Amino acid sequence: MYGFVRVAAAVPKVRVANVGFNVEHIVDLWRTAEERKVSAVLFPELGLSGYSCGDLFYQRALHKAVEEGLERLLEVSKGWKSVAIVGAPVWWTGRLYNAALVLQGGRVLGVVPKTYIPEHKEYYEKRWFVSGAGICGESVTLCGEEVPFGTDLLFEEKGRYLFGVEVCEDLWSVVPPSSYMALAGATLLFNLSASDEIVGKSEYRASLVATQSARCMAAYAYASCGMGESTTDVVFGGDVMIAENGAMLERGERFLDESQIIFADVDVERLENFRVSEGSFADGEIRTYRHIPVSPTFEVGTIERKIDPHPFVPSRKSERAKRCREIFAIQAAALQKRLEHIGCEMCVLGISGGLDSTLALLATYRTYEIMGRDPKGIVCVTMPGFGTSERTLKNAGRLCDGLGVALKTVDITEACLAHFRQIGHDPGDHSVVFENVQARERTQILMDLANELGGIVIGTGDLSEAALGWSTYNGDHMSMYAINAGIPKTLVRYIVAWAAEVYPAIADVLRDILATPVSPELLPAREGEIAQKTEEVVGPYELHDFFLYHMIKSGAAPRKLLFLARHAFGGTYDEETIRRWLEVFLRRFFSQQFKRSCMPDGPKVGTIALSPRGDWRMPSDAEVAVWLEELHSMAR
Template sequence: MIRIALAQFNPVVGDLAGNAARIADLADQAAVAGAALLLTPELALCGYPPEDLALRDDFYAENARVLAGLARHLPQGLAVVVGHPLMADGRRYNAATVLRDGQTLGVYRKQQLPNYSVFDEVRTFSPGSAPCVFEVDGIRFGINICEDIWFPEPMAQAKAAGAEVMLVLNASPFHVGKQTERHAVAHARVFENGLPLIYLNMVGGQDELIFDGGSFAVDAQGKIAAQCPAFEEGLHLVELNDGVPKGEWHDWPGIEASVYQALVVGVRDYIGKNGFAGALVGLSGGIDSALTVAVAADALGPERVHAVMMPSRYTADISLQDAEQLAKNLGIHYSVQPIKPMFDAFLAELAGEFAGRAADTTEENIQARIRGVLLMALSNKFGKLVLTTGNKSEMATGYATLYGDMAGGYAVLKDISKTLVWALSRYRNSLSPVIPERIITRPPSAELKPDQVDQDSLPPYDILDAIMERYVELDRSPAEIVAEGFDEATVRKVVRLIDFSEYKRRQAPPGIRVTRRGFGRDRRYPITNKYRAPFR
């Protein structure tokens, strides 16, 4: 029997010394637990993704120096597989080195470099071409890194070189349904090669990306023999008895639970890793800001969250009541800053310029921008980051104000459709009822003019979100969407709004990605663009 420790931990990109210290600590824990082998995630030493840090020669030199220092501080007798960037023969690699007793047992260079969706590794790395097989306690282990197991060749190559068990280091970001995809590809490789496989995944938030952990082991017959917790750091043990893995089992959370946990991790790590004092949220009495502030309180603790209600002449009394009750339920700091005096001052100042023109969205946007200025002033003064509250449906259609409700540092709901906002709010209330029911059930409104509701300007959200999913996430053409039974006029309207609003989205803050295709790293449309897809 051999015991393998899985270091499912949360590195910080660029914090080489901190990440090395964390690996050393986990190695000490693994040795105490009787492990003979410790596995760390992909690029654990530098964090993932390093992006253009991986184009700097000094970055590789410093990684090499820190890796050498780490090798000297690992427990005797423990083999440790460390993911790190490597410069060799004038080329840059995404690599893993096996260390034991100050010696190098082997080095593996990732062969398959992803260059799609949020991945851009062809820009920064060269592909490896050789297997790496090493022996611990009489068992021969092969290494693959993340994308390698999505292709048959790297694992087959390792088996041909004598591997009896495959170790896979990963920095695999979360999206809904991703764990099922990982299981499927692991099954495929196991069935092809007849080797057990141990899959370790990173955990934590890095800008837009969330790494969800969920490391697992698969036996040679394709059965999932162990599964680690989702979204949690920890050292987990897998035992190999005659090549059969066995370990702890944690059920995978459902859609709402997993997305909510991803949002909490994203806010916690973006604010924590970047050193902000806490979070500021403009609370409107509506469901988007309610969900955002609930996530922030869960991520940071209520003492680090400040919600500001900024009522206008159009804000309903129930919005004030619900916002105050929500803040009380969460135990966060809450203040009220009416914007009417400032709005009146703007209108008076602009009266001459606007003479003879009827009120329109200009006056609505002034209110949103006043709120943005107030929140950013509080952010500057107190060092807390403004969390924007717009959801994906609004970002898609441009139902948001530049330098107004889009002003802030991190967009929590940027990849959350309005229909999912409702589902997540009900999920959060199933844990403890903090969001007043009226916030969830009342018709959504920006409250920027009398009797305004979102559906004055947009199709019903269930229809809008279904069209958006097909056009944005699945890349279906307008004609294909209409062929599925959607009203052509509605599809035309939604597609036109999505295409026209790219210039707004390009100026939006980064936000948490939870779908196959969010507005950010993995959807890159030209702003200046005259192409219009045909409907026939």
Template sequence: MGHLITVATCSLNQWALDFEGNLERILASIRIAKERGATLRVGPELEITGYGCLDHFLEGDTCLHSWEVLATILKAEEAQGIVCDIGMPVMHKNVIYNCRIIIYNGKILLIRPKMWMANNGNYRELRYFTPWMKHRETEDHYLPRIIQAVTGQAKVPFGDAVVSTVDTCIGVELCEELFTPASPHILMGLDGVEIFTNSSGSHHELRKLHTRVDLIKEATQKLGGIYLYANQQGCDGDRLYYDGCAMIAVNGHIVAQGSQFSLQDVEVITATVDLEDVRSHRATSSRSMQAAGANRYQRIEVEFSLSDESTASVVGIEDLVISTRRPEVRYHKPEEEIALGPACWLWDYLRRSRTQGYFLPLSGGIDSCATAVIVHSMCRLVAESAKKGDQAVISDARRIAGEAEGSEYVPIDPREFANRIFHTCYMGTENSSVETRNRATDLAVAIGSYHTDLNMDSLVTAVRNLFAFVTGHKPQFRAHGGSPAENLALQNIQARLRMVIAYLFAQLLPWVRGRQGGLLVLGSANVDESLRGYLTKYDCSSADVNPIGGISKTDLKKFIAYAQTTFDLPILESFLTAVPTAELEPITETYVQADEADMGMTYDELSVFGRIRKVEKCGPYSMFTKLVHEWGSFLSPAQVADKVKHFFFEYARNRHKMTTLTPSYHAEQYSPDDNRYDMRPFLYPSRFPWQFKKIDAAVATLPDRSTVHPAEAKEKMA
């Protein structure tokens, strides 16, 4: 049968600075790995501290507590008789590194620092860590006394080396190093490393998993080898959801895959593989020639064999050929990702904030509808986990639902659980329609939320009269002859009062229901509206967290269509067919307020503008040159220019709103989230005179190639 080994990787729901909880989850994962016969276990990046500590990595306390946790692991019975790859920050010669600590039987074998840092988008690793630049070199690292007392070691190797067991060789790769053009696994593999561990802190983004899987498969497809990918899972305390999906690949094929979205705190993936499969895969002339001339790595030797003749008795004969199995990789559709990712994020946020539930202003429009359905999805996940007997989920649900200690309550009905922890409210005015009010009520009934319905006209009138009393001028809506300034101000009064009411109800509704504590307010502005600035600063888009703030309107519509059938919610059909409207202006015989008309662009166009601006890194002129080719068959150069200039003008003059944007679930690459993901100014020369003149000059020289009827243009842009 060759050299059979059982290896384990895991997804852990670690929480930044939760050293006690993180330790418990690490030890649980090692214990499960050993129970399944594994002799090698790898965990997520920076698992001792949690990946998202951010500037806390600069504090000496963070390194100190990491060593204290590691000392506990080294002494633990769980960590004996198994090689463990564990992540934490380490200060070496007064420089902070993001490291993996390889341990075995109470000893540290190697400290391997990260060499290539993630430093774009959501990541700022160079702010806290320094990359290890001495490739294939090691130095002595002198251990703190609390570790010396446990291991009996004064110093250990620190740097770029590999671990050599009796029967194979293990190399370490950290997260971003897999994504770099010259990944370390290539050189390590040519020097005889057969097993690669990758500890990651990789966040969820719609449609991103394909990239990760392709890179993991490619890592060993040409090279040969066993690749163990571990990842953080859950909300680490910020805007990101780390989506797990731990994997094991052999010779370019995924042989084991964990869940991408789960309420489990610890998920361990194991596989029994044959080292001889790697060796036979590598037996090619060209690979051998390159390997013969490869630079050598220092080998840290350990008197331990990962393979064991007793493996068969531990794992069972049916698992011995798992490395030859090629199960289909599981991918979620984007609609499913929206249903699951933000729902898991909301659950983590709710249970860790120790509040009593969520409050959502439910307008009857598709955005607040999508937010409500995501909470419904969360309740469904809680109910499913409870039915399976997940005691951690049941315990959290009892506390959040206000159950007394010793209660036997089990949240197996998502609608009943929602009625305890999810509160919705329709805040109507004279500008609201019967249709939106009925949709909000019907949706609340369908998902089981505790729903209230109110009219706030008296509040709006009071504020309006106060202004008139103080100034002697009474503002009017545009429909009643008012100026644009008056019209906008009157809309904003309604929007901002809704925020005030939302927080009042969120603080007091639990009290009304005989419970203690407060609720977290949910926002429901989508990524396109934020990008365009189509929201009122400090209105009901201002909330505690926003599960849809990184999701496009186009994707939200697809999600609602998916949820209509998957969650058996026929009421959602009426949300899909309704025209998006803020309902802040009076409805007349000739005018009904509509979002796309107000914005001067469609949601589909906004998605295109957002991607070109952020992902493709284009300013006004280069965006125009791209779109004049892409849209040239149905729009003239002048029309394209007008759309691009209008977008950039509105984006620039509303950019200041992003400074107060509610923290949102990150799901989209073109998110405008200020100072976290999108590092841009908030005061612009909003008419871009130089750039717009260059566009106008180009328009004057370009031919009109549009041949498509204007009625077909919108469909093509989508």
């Protein structure tokens, strides 16, 4: 469903050379995977025999037991949908191979031999095994049947996924075989491993798995043999993990004296979109592989995966602080370069007492700190009008006083009334004209004041507003440098909250700004209080940021956006509410592209940006009909 595939990685209890014992524990875990509707479950390297058999690999008795164990697995799995990837020693043309066997429904679908055979320090596999490098187009007889054999095998469930298999050391090589498998289209990669535990290796191993999943834009499942292996000279801890495009989805516990299995729902559709839209994936070498058909496995119904409702915001506080600090640094570096390039000493900002202008001021202030400049070179202008509340006006003044920047107040009321008279607009008509006249009057004041001072106007609009077109064209839409352009509203909040810790002298006013409803304050205030609340008009920013992230980042269609949002916001918004605001998002995103087509310069800070000179190129007159049709069809 919606491109999700459930995979598992398992570490069964193991006894060295006791194939019968090993097979029964593999069966138990495979049965669990089948019950959990897993498409493919991975087991460790040489799992049928045990990895640490040593010279017992020369013994015919062991290989006879392995074949009988394989027959047992095939017999038990008849009628099962899930695929199992198990490790076993395999004879072929008078040579012994450390191989991965791909099994489904009582059949061996194919056998992939290990390419890189370690022969260093505690590893000396070349004593028993030879490399499968270069073996292509071959077959091997197992349990009386000829099955495909070679390093040229990929396994495919038509219309859903393609997966490849490598074995342990293959991942540690300079160019892992899985890299070529990914370039040939494999979105799922599996590694049967036997990686011993030494100090510091666990962290490196996890980093290696996560990095390979990111480099290949794939999901990477890894399972290493457990504590039942021989401890003559080394200890195996049973490390098991599943990563997707650089993120660790699930990881098991090491040093367990019992079997374990972990599960993850992998978003294959998302991975495929990344490959099309990001990086240099399309330029990679495509090698020839045999595609081995996999019978239909399970469809994922309800996904067992956390969908972050705030994908732009790290969930852990320590990570949030790191993210905020880095964004602040990017903003400051960007503005510093611009100021130095044009030889400008002064910055002019419109300060409303709201979140966006607060962040723009903080980033500008930080730039002046870095450059060793007097903050009085920052000229803030508060421009009260018909909708300005006492709270925001007061907070604007407190913020500027606390930072020691210059503050100028220009009341726009009379200028707007004069303009209404000039164009024949009734000031009692609170239509878009009433609102936009104020926005453009403020922008005119800022631009003219910047000219007067020899400075530049710092824009305050954020990424979320650009996505929704929630700005007045050639009003607050325009500036001389848009320092917040790459930051979504949900993240703006956290950066301002983080700044309250960095600048304790202004912490109180920053916290009150955070507690103030988001508003353009263009409609007349009611008894000094805010009358116009943005999220009551366009919808919750946390929903819009969620839609924006998944639509742009992974090309998610309306059906999937709704599915993901239901899963992420199930306890917050009902489906009808999500659907309503999704339609608003889609309509506004398409209709407001003309504003983005001429947006001012501003730094990209995250993986999503909407600048027409950078990440997002979209016709201003593109139709939204296809997206709305899909959304509406789901309600029929």
